[in-house]
Amino acid sequence: MIGRMRERVVAACDGASKGNPGPAGWAWVVSDDERNPARWESGPLGRATNNVAELTALERLLESVDPGVPLEIRMDSQYAMKAVTAWLPGWKRNGWKTAAGKPVANQELVVRIDELLDGRSVEFRYVPAHQVDGDPLNDFADRAASQAASVQEAAGSALGSPEPPASPDTPAARAPRRKAPARRTGGGDSARTLKAKFAGRCQCGRSYAAGESIAKNAKGWGHPECRTADA
DSSP, X not given: OBOOOSSOEEEEEEEEESSSSEEEEEEEEEEOTTSOEEEXXXXXXXXXXXXXHHHHHHHHHHHHBOTTSOEEEEESOHHHHHIIIIIHHHHHHTTSBOTTSOXXXXXXXXXXXXXXXXXXXXXXXXXXXXXXXOOHHHHXXXXXXXHHHHHOOOEEGGGTOOOOOOOTTSHHHHGGGSOOOOEEOTTSOEEXXXXXXXXXXXXXXXXXOTTSXXXXXXXXXXXXXGTTTTO
């Protein structure tokens, strides 16, 4: 469980289902003080709906953060957010029935989340999904959940997993794959560069910060001048 790191933890969670229902996965990410991804986890759900994946992601995040720490959760699922903020009190009063008298969908997950929210300070913030300039934490969780749904394997910082790959649903992620005129880098090599969305480490061993120019190399992304270091 993530402990008392600071006064408030800012995090994001997301779920994905390839087919809805179909192969599904969940993910959460917690930021550091600079709002960069610090710790994350994702996992498979087998065949499930998108709503189940979204609720599971929220459940796993709440289980992973110390309940004594105020928490801000960024989500792109209006269903999951409204389920636990707007609809849940009425469902409880109605004996876990909807206004139409039908059993609440995904009741087991909703009940568990209600238990995890009890007595703790949590602020939910809706952020649109798949935006070019969208929320970085939500984008990270989206990519991790999508990868978990696709490969049906667990991943995360505790496992030493690499950053999840770009999601094909995000316009910014598709851009690097388009053909574009090559640009000259400081190292004299012809290469396309882009601004890093997250901090990372180049194959040379030095780190780069979010916003710095990076280029593709044989082992991923790094400093433009290092792109031929292993050639």
